[in-house]
Amino acid sequence: MSEQDPGFLDTKFMVDSYLNWLKAEGASIVSAPAIDLLTVDVKDWARFGMKAAVCHVDGRCDFLSAFVFELAAGASSAPMRHAYEEAFYVLSGAGETEVTLSNGEIRTVTWDTKKLFAVPVNATARHRATGSSPARFVALSDFRYLMGLYRNEAFLFGNSAPMQDRQARALAAGLVADPLSVPVSQDEMTPVPLADMSIGVDVTALASKQSTLARRQMQGRHILGVDGAGFTLSFNTQEAEAKRTDWRHGMLVGLGPMRFHQHFNVGGSPARFVSVELGSLSSPMFRSRRAGYGDTQVYASGAAVIPRSEERPEVHAAL
Numbered sequence: 001m002s003e004q005d006p007g008f009l010d011t012k013f014m015v016d017s018y019l020n021w022l023k024a025e026g027a028s029i030v031s032a033p034a035i036d037l038l039t040v041d042v043k044d045w046a047r048f049g050m051k052a053a054v055c056h057v058d059g060r061c062d063f064l065s066a067f068v069f070e071l072a073a074g075a076s077s078a079p080m081r082h083a084y085e086e087a088f089y090v091l092s093g094a095g096e097t098e099v100t101l102s103n104g105e106i107r108t109v110t111w112d113t114k115k116l117f118a119v120p121v122n123a124t125a126r127h128r129a130t131g132s133s134p135a136r137f138v139a140l141s142d143f144r145y146l147m148g149l150y151r152n153e154a155f156l157f158g159n160s161a162p163m164q165d166r167q168a169r170a171l172a173a174g175l176v177a178d179p180l181s182v183p184v185s186q187d188e189m190t191p192v193p194l195a196d197m198s199i200g201v202d203v204t205a206l207a208s209k210q211s212t213l214a215r216r217q218m219q220g221r222h223i224l225g226v227d228g229a230g231f232t233l234s235f236n237t238q239e240a241e242a243k244r245t246d247w248r249h250g251m252l253v254g255l256g257p258m259r260f261h262q263h264f265n266v267g268g269s270p271a272r273f274v275s276v277e278l279g280s281l282s283s284p285m286f287r288s289r290r291a292g293y294g295d296t297q298v299y300a301s302g303a304a305v306i307p308r309s310e311e312r313p314e315v316h317a318a319l
Helices: 017-025 143-150 153-157 164-173 287-292 313-318
Strands: 029-032 034-036 043-045 050-057 065-071 086-092 094-100 106-112 116-118 124-129 135-141 199-206 214-217 221-227 229-235 243-248 251-255 259-265 271-278
Touching: 017 143, 029 034, 034 050, 034 243, 050 251, 065 124, 086 106, 086 199, 124 135, 135 221, 143 153, 199 259, 221 229, 221 243, 229 251, 229 271, 229 313, 243 251, 259 313
Parallel strands: 029 050
Antiparallel strands: 034 251, 043 050, 050 065, 065 135, 086 116, 086 135, 094 106, 094 124, 199 271, 214 259, 221 251, 221 271, 229 243, 229 259
16 A cells, blocks of 8 residues: 555554543553552542443553442443453452343342452443442453454444353352351362353462462463562572562552562461463363463473572572
8 A cells, every 4th residue: 555545644653542442431540569459549430330440551461451430339330231251359348249140131140359250251230239338349450452353332332242151050059158268278270160250269368477489471471469568579590680569458460471470478477469361261262371271282381480499599588
């Protein structure tokens, strides 16, 4: 195509459909290295019928977005149906979500502080705060990726596809999970089969004075403190300077791609955090995710692990 072609001259490049949509929505956007979701300011978002904030943490990938929502005591959200998937974590308060499936069946999901829950894809959902205080929860979804892929709001929010099989599988897997019930383990991640989504939700539970091995991951990941407190060291190579990020309940952190990450609990009680990224145990999607869930036959997975004998000096100093 010639550069004299009017069609070429009118073409826009480097468009971020996700950010453009947020601006058109008038959404409140917060960007920081780490964000305390318990205290971040939220503002009315008409589409969802709730107060909300979009949270962009450093190191986040281009696959997932994080929206914090808040409902006043006794208030309900607007009914919402969409073709993207999201995992919810309850930061404070209690409530219930009325879910209307594609076949007209209605299910009610009840939740409270420190619980995970999900809504089957393309089902209609309405949230309600049932306690005497506001309910606040965060939704981690693949909306960012799908908006960039399809660049069409109507497709994501007005899609009439029934998705009955997907919804049935979500119900069979369960719509609520308790990350506090995951036992302390030497494993870095314990998969949570929440709603059989393509979004991977994993829990890491560290005993007192324990650390995971340092592992290099290929995709970016969000982690969210759930119980206790700890920190993560991130670095490119064994010799490179390490960045320390502290986490606790309600703190959202982004772990950048192609970096080593090592997690620590230096406290006197167990500590837990939830990891969320694209690709789950039932639908890994990436070679590195299959490797992360134990597929040793994956080629070029990038699953580099630093053994204990070769750990950085500050690791031993921290513990």
